[in-house]
Amino acid sequence: MTPSVTVLGQGAMGRALAAALLAAGHRAAVWNRTPGRPVPAGTLELPLSEALTSDLVIVCLFDHASIHETLDPHAGKLAGRAVVNLTSTEPASARELAGWAAGHGIEYLDGGIMATPxxxxxxxxxxxxxxxxxxxxxxxxxLEVFGAAEYFGADAGHASLVDFALLAGMYTMFAGFYHGAAMVRAAGIPAAEFAPRAAAWISAVTGSLPEIGAKIDSGDYAEPFQPLTFTKAALDAIVGASREAGVDLDIIGAVRNLADRQIAAGFGGHSSERMFESLNPPAAR
Incomplete structure (x- = not known):
């Protein structure tokens, strides 16, 4: 039997989730936190008290506080039901929600969406x-209607941690592109013209990430792919070119600082991946 599903929240992502359910032939009800906001054609818009009676309640709201604001007054209705939280919440908040759900007899699954609407x-x-x-x-x-689904274990905060770790890499990558685009603007090169070159270059070099990850996990940086002293010289040159172009050093300066700290600690001959240790990561479990 096909389960009944409700999507709470009809922002851009909530609407996309509801539309995907409808397209896959699922019965989909929605609740709109913002009255009057449009919903996908074919969905059944319900008051909150009715929306919470579905077999599966998918929550896609603004933040952690809005989840409690919405669900706390109606926790009794959710007892014995399944709640999947797709709101972006920090790992600690996801664990707090899991504890809250357990206290009310609610089955809880937390999720991180690696996609745009x-x-x-x-x-x-x-x-x-x-x-x-x-x-x-x-x-x-x-869940697989929305995209590939991967399970990361019973710790409700684990998916959020991986989600935010991936987003950290994404935002830092985009920031690096912004810096490069700012540099070439000094030569009259538009960002739109620079972008395809950047995309091709980034795609080429990210193929080495598994090898880099293995070196980091080994903790042995003594046999360098590229020594920190070489990387330091490259970063110094990029900093100089950035200054010449009139570009602030908020991004590339921070990267150079990672190298400087390891060189100052006596590791200039080690592999550049040792910059990872400048982030003061916790010991591997």
């Missing part, structure tokens, strides 16, 4: 989940 339901969309394994397995066919 336009990507939901398409081949490039993926979602990360952690929390109740029973909910993940029972409703996996529904």
């Amino acid at each position: 336009e990507m939901i339901g398409g081949p490039g969309s993926s979602l990360l989940y952690s929390g109740s394994a029973a909910v993940f397995e029972r409703y996996r066919p529904v």
